[in-house]
Amino acid sequence: MENRKKVAFYTLGCKLNFSETSTIARNLQDEGFDRVDFEEVADMYVINTCSVTENADKQFKQVVRKAMKLNDKAFVAAVGCYAQLKPEELANVDGVDLVLGATEKFKLADYINDLSKNDMGEVHSCEIAEADFYVGSYSIGDRTRAFLKVQDGCDYKCTYCTIPLARGISRSDELQNVLKNAYEISKQNIKEIVLTGVNIGDYGKGEFGNKKHEHTFLELVQALDEVEGIERLRISSIEPNLLKNETIEFVSKSRTFVPHFHIPLQSGSNDILKLMKRRYLREVYTERVNKIREVMPHACIGVDVIVGFPGETDEHFLETYHFLNDLDISYLHVFTYSERDNTEAAEMPGVVPSNVRAKRSKMLRGLSVKKRRAFYESQLGTxxxxxxxxxxxxxxxxxxxxxxxxxxxxxxxxxxxxxxxxxxxxxxxxxxxxxxxxxxxx
Incomplete structure (x- = not known):
């Protein structure tokens, strides 16, 4: 019997990355590799990178060092968002042999030969405009839940965000393919599917920059609700301007969709929302929360918020704090703003000192603890x-x-x-x- 090579994976970042790592792993297993845990000795280590987390390069170097400690002769490949944005930087990290960008990562098997180490990291990275096709993904590493990718890329131009540069234009999976993947997941005795993507409320835009919506997000949700064998479906994160009342009402009566919404706000100040080039004002956010509470009083509502954005004064921050304090939400994910190359915000005046960013972050994290506690208390006895x-x-x-x-x-x-x-x-x-x-x- 031939000696099968061992491959291990490490994923940084979001649920979408986890779903894509699983798909790349299944592809390599089809090519004759056996997947092992990252803590084990392997012939190849694949690191799926993230551009959103602070210190992305530092995290990446730590993971590479960990791999090299396990096997200094192992082949190391970097894929994903940071690999697209800063390929040369990753290629120069000691121990890295291969860097694949947005369009190449799903063809990893095509770029590896005998797994011998390279003197220098080899880069295959496209112009991001070429990332106009869609690759469906889902993860089934965890027995209880799976992440199902339904959409990729983003057409929004938020001034702090590198994701359009790392993932390209908004494009979606075909409805039939999403349903096929959901059905495959249901056969694995997995009870819950989490829908994931970069901007899933924008679901329906086709490949190759075709902006015609073949299906809407509501139609996707309605079709998935019919898939036999899945007990629970969860919407991961959806923009407030794309979360329509019809979707909220459908979820409230749905067989499988759970009453849990995660809706990015980013700021409770309209001035800052405009600087961020978000596509809504805070009044829209309030409407969404009120609509959810009207039809699902027991729903859990999570909020993303960024502190320390350029131009955020103490008054702007307090506006955000009081807005969130008064809003009937359940918890916060607090992000401290950090500058990103090639973004508008990095060039903006009014830079907030890092100690002020840290203080504001601490205040909102404290508010999140209070909100979660109040939500949990409201559920006691139910x-x-x-x-x-x-x-x-x-x-x-x-x-x-x-x-x-x-x-x-x-x-x-x-x-x-x-x-x-x-x-x-x-x-x-x-x-x-x-x-x-x-x-x-x-």
């Missing part, structure tokens, strides 16, 4: 459905309700990847919620 995860954490098994309340109960391996009707009883010291079983569902 009956919900929980899907249990697969990890034993200090003698407990954790899971999430349909509306994203984190619950815990003493570890029992038989509970992994099962759904149960439960009653939420009290909030524990670690912030998760204790529960009592009502009945087994699946």
């Amino acid at each position: 009956s919900r459905t929980v899907l249990f995860e697969g990890e034993n954490k200090e003698g407990y098994i954790h899971g999430f309700t349909e509306n994203y309340v984190k619950v815990k109960t003493p570890w029992n391996p038989e509970l992994v990847n099962t759904l149960h009707q439960i009653n939420l009883t009290k909030i524990d010291e670690d912030g998760s919620v204790r529960m009592e079983f009502a009945s087994v569902l699946v």
Whole structure:
């Protein structure tokens, strides 16, 4: 029997990256590789990079060093967003043999020969305008949930963001292909699918820059709701201007879509939203939250917010703080603004000192803790459905309700990847919620 090579993967960044890593891994398995954990000795290490996280280059170098420590003769390939934006920079990192940009990453097998080390990282990176075709992806590494990619790229021109430079124009998977992937996932005994993309509310734009919407996001959601074998569907993150009332109403009556929305706000000040070139004002955001609360009072609503954007004065920040404090939301993801090459914001006046950015970030993180606690308290005494995860954490098994309340109960391996009707009883010291079983569902 031939000696199959071993490949390990490390993914930085978002759910979309995880879905694409899984697809690249399946492609390599079809080419004769065996996938192993990143902590193991492998013949090849593939690092899927991210351009959004701060210190992207530092993180990347740490992962390369880790791979080289495991096997200094291993072939190291860098793919993904940072590989598209700064290919030469990554190629110069000691130990890196291959750098593939946005269009090349799914053809990794075509670029590797005998896995012998290169003296210098070899770069294959396209002009981003060439990234006009779509590659469907989904991840099934986790037994309980899968990330299903439905859309890629973005046509928005937000002044702080490099994603259009790293991923190209907005384009979508064909509806039939999304449904086929969802069906394949359902056969793996996975209970939950999370829809992912760069700008999923823009779903429907075809390949090759065709801006005609073949299907709308609402039609996608309606079709996925019919897929047999999937217990839960979750929308990962959707722009407020693209989250239509019809979609909110459909989710409220849906068989499988859960009452959990993650909606980027970025700032609660209209002045700053305009500087960011966002496509809505805060009044639109308030309307979306109110609509969700009207039809799903128990829904979980998460918010992305950026602090320290150029020109953000103390008054602007307090506007954001009070706006979020008064809004009926459930938690925040707080991002401290950091300059990105080739973005408009990097050239803007009114740079906020880093110590002020840190202070504002801390204030909003504190507000998030308060909001999550209030949301969890509002759910005590209610009956919900929980899907249990697969990890034993200090003698407990954790899971999430349909509306994203984190619950815990003493570890029992038989509970992994099962759904149960439960009653939420009290909030524990670690912030998760204790529960009592009502009945087994699946």
